[in-house]
Amino acid sequence: MLRFLFCFLLAGPVLAQTPAVVPTARASALKTYSLRLRPGDDLRQQLTAFVQEHHIRAGAMLTCVGSLTVTTLRLANQEAASVYRGHFEIVSLVGTLSVNGSHLHLAVSDSTGRTIGGHLLDGCRVYTTAEIVLGELPEVEYRRETAFGYKELVVYPAPPAPRKKKE
16 A cells, blocks of 8 residues: 555656647648858848748758858847857758748857857858758748747648639
């Protein structure tokens, strides 16, 4: 009986927890794009232009490697941009992309391996290259809607494609 009571007391907090609510998700096929940026290109501006030109409603940064001579980030819980000059390796670029607004985080390291990261801003200049693979989710549309004072991601089904006129 004591063993049972002991096990029950240990399990009590686990049993009392509210089950996690599983968020709804939308599935989509994945279309990929590979591109390379050249020396002097602005990383964020080029990504924004690519998304606009290809009318990407929902996309994800799959990978990016390369180098920068200027890194411009908005660090956690900061309002102003932080600008770093030197030679930096891109060690991570992640986030969501959309004609309705993108949200990207960049991490770079310097020649000592010191790494810093934050929100990718305009002003990140490519040093030698930025090799990028983007994914597009054509059956989904990302929108940014204000919640908690920030423009947060909301996922919708993509609107139907316009019908082609019969000739």
